[in-house]
Amino acid sequence: MTTAESATSAATPSTPATPTAQRRLLTLARFPSYAGAQHLVDRLADAKFPVERMRIVGNGIRTVETVTGRMTKGRAALYGAGSGAWFGLFVGLLFGLFAVGPAWIGVVLTTVLLGAAFGAVAGFIAHWATRGVRDFSSVSGLEADEYEVQVDAGLYEDALRLVPTLAM
Structure with a gap:
């Protein structure tokens, strides 16, 4: 891209990608928790307000990782066995569709056991390969x-009138 092209493209307003970005939104209320914002939108939905013209926006987003426990090779193998068993159940049910008579139970049990065994080995090896770099399990999430x-500017007054009548 030449300098002239980049200057032209920078000066040309781009078309918003989402319909929400094309409309003007006003802030109806602020909450310290997502549950509070969700409750307000839910109450407006119960009052037959067009909630599809609203959105909840988190400000000051950060990643929060909650440590759930110590990870050992045995625990990694156990988690792997559980995941493998679920996958084996899925495969077994698919194969079981083609089994005749009560043989489908054997197909399902075999695939669950094989899935658990392979999952346990895979979990053990995956944890062993880290050499203790990450000896804990955790769950990651976003918080604001x-x-x-926020509500469409055209519906702001209607929403504002409804808010005091809603039992929060």
């Missing part, structure tokens, strides 16, 4: 400092 409930 505050949550805004």
